[in-house]
Amino acid sequence: MTQLAISGYGDDLMINDVRIGDLSPQEHENIEKKMGGRNYHPLENVVISKVKDSSTLIARRPDPEQVKAYIEEEVIDGLCCYSAVNQGQLNELIVDAVVHHLTIEKLPTVPRSIRHKYMSAFLLAATGITGMDRVVPKVAGVEAPDLMFKLSRRWGYRVKGVPPNEAIVVAAKGNFHGRSMTAISMSDDQIARDDFGPFVPGIEMVTYNDIDALKALFEDKGNRIVAYLVEPIQGEAGVIVPDDDYWPRVAELCKKYDILLALDEVQTGFARTGANFAHQLYGIKPDLMGCGKAAGGGILPVSFVAGRDDVIGVLTPGSEGSTFGGYPLGAVVSVYSIKAMIDLNLAEKARIRGKQLMDRFENMKAEFPDKIKEIRGRGLLTAFEMHNQPQLNGHRVSLELLKQGVYAKETHHSTVRIAPALTISADQIDQIADAINKVIREL
Numbered sequence: 001m002t003q004l005a006i007s008g009y010g011d012d013l014m015i016n017d018v019r020i021g022d023l024s025p026q027e028h029e030n031i032e033k034k035m036g037g038r039n040y041h042p043l044e045n046v047v048i049s050k051v052k053d054s055s056t057l058i059a060r061r062p063d064p065e066q067v068k069a070y071i072e073e074e075v076i077d078g079l080c081c082y083s084a085v086n087q088g089q090l091n092e093l094i095v096d097a098v099v100h101h102l103t104i105e106k107l108p109t110v111p112r113s114i115r116h117k118y119m120s121a122f123l124l125a126a127t128g129i130t131g132m133d134r135v136v137p138k139v140a141g142v143e144a145p146d147l148m149f150k151l152s153r154r155w156g157y158r159v160k161g162v163p164p165n166e167a168i169v170v171a172a173k174g175n176f177h178g179r180s181m182t183a184i185s186m187s188d189d190q191i192a193r194d195d196f197g198p199f200v201p202g203i204e205m206v207t208y209n210d211i212d213a214l215k216a217l218f219e220d221k222g223n224r225i226v227a228y229l230v231e232p233i234q235g236e237a238g239v240i241v242p243d244d245d246y247w248p249r250v251a252e253l254c255k256k257y258d259i260l261l262a263l264d265e266v267q268t269g270f271a272r273t274g275a276n277f278a279h280q281l282y283g284i285k286p287d288l289m290g291c292g293k294a295a296g297g298g299i300l301p302v303s304f305v306a307g308r309d310d311v312i313g314v315l316t317p318g319s320e321g322s323t324f325g326g327y328p329l330g331a332v333v334s335v336y337s338i339k340a341m342i343d344l345n346l347a348e349k350a351r352i353r354g355k356q357l358m359d360r361f362e363n364m365k366a367e368f369p370d371k372i373k374e375i376r377g378r379g380l381l382t383a384f385e386m387h388n389q390p391q392l393n394g395h396r397v398s399l400e401l402l403k404q405g406v407y408a409k410e411t412h413h414s415t416v417r418i419a420p421a422l423t424i425s426a427d428q429i430d431q432i433a434d435a436i437n438k439v440i441r442e443l
């Protein structure tokens, strides 16, 4: 029988005779490569250890003198867990609420088959902030587009009158909705799809930000199309911001053909783009909206689908659900993640700090026109794209940025996304921009 002894906390956490605080960055990498799923390509030679402040992390790097297992350095978090930590690392308001509810309020863990008092709090807060009729809680981000997909199909059959099994969901080329079978069935990313087929049927792809292509598809198959399931700004694709008139025109087309507009705001939601939800930047209202990431304040995975009464109304007991979707701790975390977004004016902060960063990007583009091809962004969801040349490599830029004390990550070969916590200071934005400037200059 395997003998396993686990003791201690933090660096003193022991798994048998291995003390976590003794491992070098190389040893961490070796363990991950040997025992993990190898489904990520993390930045080399760095291990994040803890939080210093809401936008600063403590990282362990190899000791240049090779005496100690590692040295510790501060890095500014320019990625904030792919926009899951909009409220800042260890946001005090959320952490205090979690600790209080676990220790003082004796928060239970129960599933949805019995009512708990925090579900009402979650529903009141989530419908209040989204302005939607109904909300269904889930856990991981990917579950939000998954559920929107299911809801759209059932609504199509039961309300729109699509013949059985003929529903079509329209997805946009270049999208990212996560890694489930439904999400990769909507994807055109070959790496995400290779040898995972057969895929979910009933999906049509359309070019993003091409209103004529969408119109032609709706004209052709509109009576069977139930939804256009799409990101308001494509995040993983490298922060692709559509034309200003795209969303109002899409909303109009969806209305005309009785097709649901199902927006995946998992990355763009929760104040990231300078509005509480990105669709508000364009003056439209979707029929369904999926949120995740910062819906749990970076503390816990929480996602949800918010939407129209008659669409979410197609759910019946037993047709949907999950053990941890809306359980008490998830509900509490989400309520206080919403409160933090409101109380800290995060949308306004994203607008102000986003403008500061984009202004710096503009200057860099003017300074290095042969290196920086394009800058894109809304609020603090920003990216710069370099020209397609071997030395203008996003992964290399990320590694060089790390040496300058900034953590960021490429989205594609030549694009680097910068999306720090919305609580970031003006000084820290300048530090990020200074580091990028130095790295680009030396490329």
Ligand SMILES: Cc1ncc(COP(=O)(O)O)c(C=O)c1O
Pocket: 082, 140, 141, 142, 143, 145, 176, 177, 178, 179, 231, 235, 236, 264, 265, 266, 267, 268, 292, 293
């Ligand atoms: C738009 C969008 N939808 C869904 C997801 C999936 O979220 P998760 O990785 O939490 O499942 C992501 C993740 O990056 C995303 O950006």
